[in-house]
Amino acid sequence: MMKHHIGTIKNRLVVGMKTKASVLTISETTKQLAQLFMPRRHEVTSRIGQHVFSIQNYGQDYNPSEVHSEFEKWVGVEVENFNIVPESMDSIVIPSGTYAVFHFKGSVSEFPKSRAYIFQEWLPNSEYQLDQKVHFEILSENYSTDFQNIEEDIWIPVKKK
Template identity: 75%
Template sequence: MVHRIEIIEDRLVVGMKTRTSVLTIHEKTKQLAQSFMPKRREVLSRIGVHVFSIQDYGEDYSPANPNSEFDKWVGVEVENHSAIPEGMQSFIIASGTYAVFSFKGSVSEFPKQRAYIFQDWLPNSGYLLDQKAHFEILSEDYSKDLQNIEEEIWIPIKS
């Protein structure tokens, strides 16, 4: 699987979030996107047309517990947090090193991709998982054809 290593500065995001677990992530992400996407053009100082899907696991998250909750965000990148529309919040994707994987396929194939990253690639990469938010960069029309999606998966790593 093709990947690259990127070092980024802080990325500012404005969007909406919900609390979820791996058991409820699909339904809650759908609801979150349905709330955010029609309002995304209200966000001023937007950079580009891409959309972020962010998982902010936090220190208390336990991947072994399917009921363990984390924050799920859908948002857009901005130049600054000076004008945040009503019902939205700001988030900062922390600077650092990320492994970036390109994904093309159907939504149903996505879990297989994530399993490869965490069960095969990461243990053999020489890197450790960093305690920062994970995110995907999606095209603005991402949800129109869930059988034929393209996205970048960004995983925080450290040496």
């Protein structure tokens, strides 16, 4: 069982890079996107904090039962405003709302098991259902230095059933 809490946030502004991904390609896509973005993250002005966002924007066309169904995958940093967005980067708003926040600590190989717990055990047995907003993780800036001992917060958009 993972530690979690229910939290509410205001809009959060993120500048970063995005690409298309599917369940089959998510690990490699995220790695490639991070390799492109992280060396350039300091180009982002008006940055808030030292954390990094990993975002999944599923959209209305995404079909979770189809492994080839694509969604937008983002890696970025939080900003105060969108006044300056560096070349080849984009902006996204993480919308205000209610989120179930799960704290994950472990190895990258254990992460799928934790996601399965959230969606197959916790969510169906909770008083919540998924909300149609982006899903995201908040990571430390040095996240990729040790894949055996990662720590992140997983934010799942929810609303009361």
